[in-house]
Amino acid sequence: MNLGVQAMELEYRMTRSMLKEIAPFFKAGRIAVPSLHNILPLPRRIPKNMANGEFVSLSSPDEEERKSALQYALGTMEWAEKFGARAIVLHMGKARMRGAMEFLREMYDQGKTGTEEGKAWIEGQKTRRARLGKPLLEAALKSLEILAQEGENRGICWGIENRYKIQDFPKFEEFEAIFREFRGSAIRYWHDVGHATTQENLGLVPRGILLENFGDILLGAHLHGCRGYEDHYAPGTGEEDYSLLKRYLRPETIRVVESHHRATREELIQGIAFLREQGIT
Secondary structure, eight states: OOOOOOEEEEOTTOOHHHHHHHHHHHHTTSOEEEEEESSOSOOTTSOGGGOOTTSSOTTOSSHHHHHHHHHHHHHHHHHHHHHTOOEEEEOOOBOOOTTHHHHHHHHHHTTOTTSHHHHHHHHHHHHHHHHHHHHHHHHHHHHHHHHHHHHHHHTOEEEEEOOSSTTBSOOHHHHHHHHHHTTTSSEEEEEEHHHHHHHHHTTSSOTTHHHHHHGGGEEEEEEOEEETTEEEEOTTSSSOOHHHHHHHOOTTOEEEEOOOTTSOHHHHHHHHHHHHHTTOO
């Protein structure tokens, strides 16, 4: 069935050979590529089941790893130029907090995240996370300084994506520091609806805080359904708030449906129709 989709985001699971297969469709004008998801293409030494956007981190305090991540990002930018993409989505890395997210999910399943005990534990973990984030922020700013300049030179913006887990970088205060440093540059905000809803449901961020603070520099959005802490369902089938997102959408805002295996074909068709009815796409 023709879904009426005329554009697609290329992402980090795609190999070089897959990109070459897509290229003729792009050149023939059959598909547009407004955005890429760093790191692309999948390096030959990385198995496909291990593909992700941060197997090397732009916020790593280890200089060798950070510089490697920077080279991969610049390589992604070369493909963005080939496909005429105007945006690249970035994962920025994570702090080491083994077991924290798993325990938080267990608390949610037991209905404890809203209790005094649960709130105290979450606040303690957020304090721990803030302490671990300081060297990551310092490293990230160094990486972003180079990416911002390259973005300005090539007319391509970088969208820093809000992430899913408590250990992921950046968290809200780190976003604030980054956007304060790079206000008016090629460094923008990329809003993942499912990730935001997950963190809101788990008590990690207040509802709406990300869009309310960074919606004015919104580059694009990943659209999918979220139920509790499970996301990537079809849009409109979860607890996500599209009315809030709609307030910050502009004609040029990139919108990407990012449903995975949790959505059937029929649900995806209905989800796209839902987004159109809501005026999101």
